[in-house]
Amino acid sequence: MEGTQVIWMVKKSGVTISEIGEDGEDVNRDSHRSSGYVAHRERTEESNKEGLQDVISSLTFTPSISKHQNISITCKILCDGKVKEKTFQHKRLYAKPTAPGPIKLSLTNSGEVLCSLDIEGFYPSDIQMKWNDKTSEQKKTYQNSDGTYSVHSEYEIPGRFFSHSDSVVRVSWKHESMEDWESREMSVRDKEFPWKANVQDIKVPNLLIGREAVLKCEVSNVFPDVLTVKWLKKEKGGQDLLPVVNSQTYSISELRPEKQKNKTFTYKLCLKFKPSDEGAEFICRVEHPTLEEPTEKSTGPLTIKDEESLIVGEIQGPRRWIHKEKVALYCSVSYCSEDTQVMWMVEPTHGRVEEIFNNGEDLLTDFGYMISKETEKSDKEGLLNITSLLTLIPSVSKHVGVIFTCKITSEGQTKTKEFQAKSICG
Template structure:
């Protein structure tokens, strides 16, 4: 074509033309349009008349491009191929032009002899690659062989070369693609192994076929796929093995689609494709929160749990090892995974049992075995744990009846034990108190709250004595949902003075002497406490004027 750059310029010129004339608004009958520089192959899914009309419209251009075409229903020539339809399938063989002549280098050429003998080998390999039928290869190989014999090549060597290529021992073997379990969001690797490769000239492409479609789309790194480079591994028999790998993160949108590995090699008549078949994508259920407990209007306990991000939709759920017919309300997320809110009702009396445990189990296709989550009354997420308030201590007066109260709220179930204890001053020993010791201890009466929990008020009445000074009253609360008893203390008690005025028990008057100018009166009081103001001592003195 003249200058070295001429094919590139011609190719660019034709590409711009076909972009505007063909691809911008392609007719619906156009099944295939392939071009190599100025040679074009078209497959038309319409009548001959509509094809000729389309070609005439292509010729109507201002670029001085004129197409000359040959239309046939059975056979066409394209480049060095003769393409024909036999039994509703395409078949190919090498096309020799009418002007083809025996222009091969003679054996007497001054070229290096191994180079010369590689010429018939290369031509025979081309014939082998182009011919899909063995019969066509034998016919065309013998034709080419005779041309080389006429150029002085040894006939026996040409025959041996034809036989070797016809029965070529090294044809790439493409293995099936093993498909691992594919989990949504988890990186997966697909591998296609190609063995018995020689020479090490291999081309591999990864394609993707959409669900309910026959179109195959090429995949690339830019599409979010990690496609590894091809690295040949030499084997003991001097052939090579390749492992084509592609990594990706499956999404639910990949469900039902196919990944295809297309392998091309000079010794393959046509590309070999291996498919994964329609993919099955699974998403393993996740549980992020604890079991939630709440009351119903009928005073039952409603247990609920959210199981999220699973696919496909079917899932099995058990509550306390009892499989439920109605698993719960299932909703679909934006990423096409599913979330279920499973609920189960338990009688309130269930939590009065020793060590009650609520257990929910689930099983999904993506799981090998059942998984579960439990809620125990000792778990920190358990909503109903008794809350024991501090004991408010009133002013305590000697001999006056006093009441101490300890309030316990958020109780469920209504199983509560309360004991009153007393700790002596300067001692760590605690003594239980009872009605027989002169204390009035009220019965525990639960008060139901709006949230269906209960509140208790533990009360003890007593008359403080001076002996109670510095001692402590302790309220000990026990409940099945408390790991250990909770104790609240009043702290050391302070007993205030008596409720009556101090009584005078003695009064003495002394007259002044010669050295005393005034008289002295001494008063004694009893029955009051403490010794601090308003009285500074048990005995008060007052000076009186003499006389």
């Protein structure tokens, strides 16, 4: 009948700890204790008995492991001076596990790959885990402050496992709160795979007719330790790529891995020859499971010079830059004296030319510059070959249209070379 009142009660071990009235009605002296519960009169309508009504009331809340253990819910109805109660007791309380991140990979000292995954926020504590359909024994389960559980699971696989691009490591888990198994996968082609072969630009030295030159193709961050590197040649004006092999004309070094501190490998493949073909181009082609397709780096058409006292090559480096992705520019100087001075300068689109100084730190900071130098003896007594390196982190706001200049002064001679990026992508 009219005036029916519904009160919801939350009880723990038989003791009422919270009372919730419909649609904001405050029936609890400690009203803050009812936070998280919403009682609502869903419907009131005439019943099939004259003068009476049918009432539907709902209580909405989000279950919590820490809050709802041993909890019962009672609906108390007050109508025409009469009181009736109905109690609901849940049979089981569950929290469904979640995997907040991808599979993590790391390298062991022995060259194995340690795979791990964290599963969080489940209840009760029992959970099944499998790696590549094998039951995981290496897992550590711990309880969280909210009463739920988390697990850290590990699995070790051989380093050669990822030698094939279609190799996949899979971890699956099953909890009684779930209808079916869930899983995560990782392959060498996934963006989260921590190691991607990095093919560096080829440094082209100053080339002189009849004097031996060395081109170096370097690949870093290599894992797994499976790599194919080839030298190719394109004749001036041609389009065909011709394989370069050891011969009387060319000498190619043996491809050997160098293990780095981070347990990945670096490879260097050197090509020695005496320049003779003006405008020819040499290409280094690298194949690795982490690369979707072979990566190529080119020298560009070679410029060969007659012998002279001081030779300054063109500034080399990528012409297309990516915002906040490190860039390196090279300038090679041949047959210079020990007192040779190398100065890098930058000319903004609208502004005066400024000399670039090292930022004084070992690590390159955002939008800063770092200058380094490699020096070696030349084949002329008393003279040196110098390669000056300018490293920077480009900015769309700072470096669009900027011109970089390398100025070399040696024994009264001064030569300059300029470089400008074609584009910077944000």
